[in-house]
Amino acid sequence: MPQDDSNTVQSKRLRGKYVSQACVQCRQRKLKCSGAFPCQRCTLRGQPCHFGHNAGGNVTIEQPTGNQILRSTRQSPSPALQLQRSSSSSVEARLGRLEAKLDALLSARGDDTFRSNASSEAPPEATEDFQGDTTFEAPLSALNANLESVKAQLGLQDSTRTARLSVSSQHESQDQQITSPSIALSEPVRGLRVGSRFLPFPSPRDYSEYIDFFFEDINPCHSCVNEAAFRQSNKKLRRCIFARGDDICFLALNYIIFACADILRNVEPVQQPLPCPGWNWFLAADSLLGKRKLSGQADLCLIQFLIYEAFYLMHADKSSAAYNAIGIACRLSFQFGLHNQPRWDQRCDPFSIHMRQRVFWTVYFVDRRIALSCGRPYGIRDSDIRVEKPAWLHDKALSPGHPLPPSDPDRSAIMYLICMAEFGKLAGDVWDTMFAANGDTFSTEAVAILDAKIRHWLENTLPKIPLLPSQIPLTQRHRRQQLLVDTRLFHLRLLLHRREMVSLSYNATVGLLCGNLATNIVRRLEEHRLEINQPSSFRFHLATTLGGAILILATLLCRDLTTIGLQDRHAIFSKSFHTAVEMLKELAQVLRAARRIADDLDTVVNSVTSILLRSSFSPQNNIGQLPEGTFDNFFPHTDADVANLGQLPESGVSEMGGQTVESTFNYDIFATLDSWDSYFQANTGDPGVPWI
Numbered sequence: 001m002p003q004d005d006s007n008t009v010q011s012k013r014l015r016g017k018y019v020s021q022a023c024v025q026c027r028q029r030k031l032k033c034s035g036a037f038p039c040q041r042c043t044l045r046g047q048p049c050h051f052g053h054n055a056g057g058n059v060t061i062e063q064p065t066g067n068q069i070l071r072s073t074r075q076s077p078s079p080a081l082q083l084q085r086s087s088s089s090s091v092e093a094r095l096g097r098l099e100a101k102l103d104a105l106l107s108a109r110g111d112d113t114f115r116s117n118a119s120s121e122a123p124p125e126a127t128e129d130f131q132g133d134t135t136f137e138a139p140l141s142a143l144n145a146n147l148e149s150v151k152a153q154l155g156l157q158d159s160t161r162t163a164r165l166s167v168s169s170q171h172e173s174q175d176q177q178i179t180s181p182s183i184a185l186s187e188p189v190r191g192l193r194v195g196s197r198f199l200p201f202p203s204p205r206d207y208s209e210y211i212d213f214f215f216e217d218i219n220p221c222h223s224c225v226n227e228a229a230f231r232q233s234n235k236k237l238r239r240c241i242f243a244r245g246d247d248i249c250f251l252a253l254n255y256i257i258f259a260c261a262d263i264l265r266n267v268e269p270v271q272q273p274l275p276c277p278g279w280n281w282f283l284a285a286d287s288l289l290g291k292r293k294l295s296g297q298a299d300l301c302l303i304q305f306l307i308y309e310a311f312y313l314m315h316a317d318k319s320s321a322a323y324n325a326i327g328i329a330c331r332l333s334f335q336f337g338l339h340n341q342p343r344w345d346q347r348c349d350p351f352s353i354h355m356r357q358r359v360f361w362t363v364y365f366v367d368r369r370i371a372l373s374c375g376r377p378y379g380i381r382d383s384d385i386r387v388e389k390p391a392w393l394h395d396k397a398l399s400p401g402h403p404l405p406p407s408d409p410d411r412s413a414i415m416y417l418i419c420m421a422e423f424g425k426l427a428g429d430v431w432d433t434m435f436a437a438n439g440d441t442f443s444t445e446a447v448a449i450l451d452a453k454i455r456h457w458l459e460n461t462l463p464k465i466p467l468l469p470s471q472i473p474l475t476q477r478h479r480r481q482q483l484l485v486d487t488r489l490f491h492l493r494l495l496l497h498r499r500e501m502v503s504l505s506y507n508a509t510v511g512l513l514c515g516n517l518a519t520n521i522v523r524r525l526e527e528h529r530l531e532i533n534q535p536s537s538f539r540f541h542l543a544t545t546l547g548g549a550i551l552i553l554a555t556l557l558c559r560d561l562t563t564i565g566l567q568d569r570h571a572i573f574s575k576s577f578h579t580a581v582e583m584l585k586e587l588a589q590v591l592r593a594a595r596r597i598a599d600d601l602d603t604v605v606n607s608v609t610s611i612l613l614r615s616s617f618s619p620q621n622n623i624g625q626l627p628e629g630t631f632d633n634f635f636p637h638t639d640a641d642v643a644n645l646g647q648l649p650e651s652g653v654s655e656m657g658g659q660t661v662e663s664t665f666n667y668d669i670f671a672t673l674d675s676w677d678s679y680f681q682a683n684t685g686d687p688g689v690p691w692i
Contacts, residue, residue, distance in 0.1 A: 194251070199284055202258065210261045217537055218260055219395075220413040220477055221484070222311065224304050224362040225253075226355060228399035248288055249301040255285035256308045263315050265535035267590050276316045276592060285309070298332035300359055306332070307362055314370060315540050317593045323374045326367045330379030333363050339380065341387045350404045357390040358414070361421045368424030372431055372495075382425065389421070390414050410469035416481040419465060423488055426454055430492060447496045454493055458486075480538050483524055487545050490517050494552055501555045508564040515556050515569055518549040519576040526579055532586050543587045543594035546580045550601055553577040554608045574612060581605055 192201040202210060211234075215227050233250055262278030285305070292302065306329035313322035337343055338360040344353065364380055371378035392412045397405040409415060433446050467482045468474060497514050500506050506514070525542055532539060553573050561567045584601075587594035 192251070194248070194288065199251075199288070201254075210258050213261050213265060213535070214257050215395075216477075217264065217535075218257075218308075218311075221416065221481070221537065222307060222362050222366070223395065223413050223417050224307055224355075224359045226351075226398055226400070227395055229355075232400070249292070249299065249305060252285040252288040253301055253305045253308070255281045255288065256305055256312060259285065260308055260312050260315070263312060264537050264540075267533055267535055269589055270592055270595055272592075272595070278312065282309075282312060293328055296332075296335055298336045300336075300355065303329050303332055303336065303338070303359055303363065307359075307366055310366060310370060315537075315593065317596050319370070319374050322370050323376060326363070326370050327379050329363050330367050333360060333380070334384075338363075339385055339387060351398070351400050351402070354390055354393065354398070354404065357387060358417065360387050361389065361417055365417070365420040365424040368427045369420075372427045372435075375435060377436070378428055378431065382428065389418050409466045410472045413477070413481070415465050415467055416485070419462070419467070419485045422457065422461070423485070423492070426450075426457065426489070426492060429453070430496065434496065447500075451493055451496055454489055458489055480528075483528070484538075484541060487521050487524060487541070490521050491545055491548050493517055494548055498552070501552055504555060504559055506555075506564075508566060511556060511561075511564055511566055512569070514552050515566070515573055518552040518556075519572055521545055521549045522553075522576040522580045525583065529583060529586075532583070533590065539587060539591055540593055543584065543591055543597055546584045546587070547597040547601060550577065550580045550584065551604070553580065554601075554604050557608050558611055577608065 192199050201207075211231070215225075219225055219227070234254070237247055237251065237254070259278030259281035262281060263276055266277040289302075289305070293306070306325050310322045310325040310329065313319075313325060333339055338356055341353075341357075344356065348356070364385070367379045391404070392407045392409045392414050393405055394408040394411040395413065396411075397408065430450060433443075433450055462485065467485065468478050494514055494517055497506070497510055500510060501514055525546060528538070528542065532542070553576055556566075556573050557570070557577060561570055584594060584598050588598040589595075
């Protein structure tokens with residue numbers, strides 16, 4: 001017995017050193033883990049556990065005694081378990097090496113402006129700061145993998161495995177759709193890692209084209225982004241491969257700008273079954289923000305994003321989604337305190353104050369425009385506003401951290417923003433008086449008062465706002481903005497009289513007023529006919545304004561004007577009508593909204609055209625012999641309220657207009673019922689809104 005004890009003590013002294021089976025990162029942080037299964041840290045982070053033996057010196061180990069063999073026999077696992085552990089460790093090691101190679105390749109693909117990583121793994125703060133829906137995907141994947149091995153040992157069947165595979169395939173297909181740009185770019189896109197996903201980002205050349213178009217065409221008419229601050233923030237974003245948590249809103253703003261640029265620059269023929277241009281950029285922006293839009297915590301960047309999201313949806317002719325997007329922007333403006341300038345932080349510098357004013361009044365104008373177009377209440381009341389108008393500053397001379405430049409009305413686009421704010425105020429008065437639930441719709445006195453108010457602003461206030469430069473040459477932007485202000489207010493005046501005009505019960509005064517406004521609109525827009533095939537945001541205004549003018553001219557041409565003494569204006573109205581229809585058809589070839597407007601007015605145009613042809617052969621055969629109201633059904637948008645707008649069709653049989661209509665809409669063609677495609681690619685067949 002004493003000899004055995006001495007042998008045991010001697011064997012303990014000669015036993016080898018403790019060999020750590022922990023992964024490399026756990027050993028560096030002095031955490032204990034077993035190499036057989038992933039450690040807790042690697043499991044929570046959703047990454048493979050890289051474990052291995054420490055590179056220690058060679059240790060000579062004596063032959064074990066009987067007691068040691070007995071203890072090792074009790075503690076050693078079965079051969080099957082050892083084989084499983086060795087196979088799992090080899091697979092995890094291979095996955096780790098593949099991930100390292102992938103990160104190294106992505107780092108090597110970046111140009112000199114991109115930031116190179118010292119290690120192949122993402123820094124912890126790069127993924128931990130992003131609190132999106134993908135934060136918990138990796139831990140669940142690791143947990144499910146461990147559960148699968150345990151269930152396999154116990155001989156259990158997983159009935160939900162097939163369902164999980166189908167859901168994962170849907171997510172993969174959606175991610176694949178997001179990561180592919182909507183148009184053919186001149187250079188391949190590079191990947192930008194956000195959380196556990198890789199999202200596309202344009203090459204430097206394509207990115208420069210996007211941003212240049214945005215600040216030359218889009219931002220001057222919606223002046224809520226400063227160019228110097230935007231480009232300065234983008235320099236930091238373009239140099240990195242991983243997006244931090246505070247970059248999410250700004251990255252989403254970039255994506256929605258790319259979407260707006262794509263849908264406005266597109267001059268290819270419209271292909272209706274395909275998604276709108278810029279659709280995949282829109283999906284990427286929407287997937288980035290997720291629930292941030294509904295969190296109630298806002299900053300200027302998120303509000304700027306919502307403005308241009310509503311702008312994109314409006315140009316995609318998705319009125320309900322645009323109305324909801326700008327509605328969220330209104331509520332976040334209240335929560336952020338943009339509506340009350342005296343309550344702003346005293347530490348705000350002049351640059352921040354100026355930008356807050358620009359963002360708020362842009363939200364105000366876009367909200368009033370979309371709300372009146374959709375026939376729904378606006379989101380910001382005038383009684384809740386205590387914000388000054390921004391100064392007439394040139395945006396290119398403005399930069400953060402520097403004193404404000406002097407006023408420059410010749411180069412500034414702020415005068416147009418002020419005009420649109422006044423337009424929004426007048427549009428709110430039109431809604432409150434004419435189309436609100438308590439409004440007096442058929443009051444001719446209210447219509448006359450509002451029309452006089454708009455005319456007074458056009459004749460007395462507008463000339464005092466220097467929209468056109470006096471010291472520098474006139475540019476295309478100046479001409480377009482002057483035309484936008486005039487024709488939008490003309491269109492607003494036509495909206496006041498549209499119900500009376502469509503009823504065909506108008507008198508000579510109203511008929512002459514609306515006829516002159518419509519012909520004036522067509523004459524002004526015809527001067528820009530060559531711009532129909534040019535990439536710009538101006539084409540959308542051409543289409544919507546022409547649609548309103550065509551509707552009013554049709555009401556004049558389908559009635560016998562001799563009864564109200566306007567027969568001498570018939571030739572002028574007829575010429576303007578044909579010109580407007582031709583321009584709208586040209587726009588419908590390259591613009592989705594124009595095609596929808598042309599489809600809505602197709603019955604009206606065909607009826608009026610046949611009437612004009614018949615009257616040209618037989619002047620005594622005119623439409624005045626028919627009773628008034630016969631053509632009411634030919635005119636869509638009789639009321640500004642489109643209550644059923646945006647409803648999805650359901651499969652089955654429904655009644656519409658006293659007739660039985662069978663719907664063949666099938667949701668099974670979409671990946672999920674909650675996908676954007678199920679809302680935006682469905683054609684309900686209802687007329688759209690009369691955009692203003």
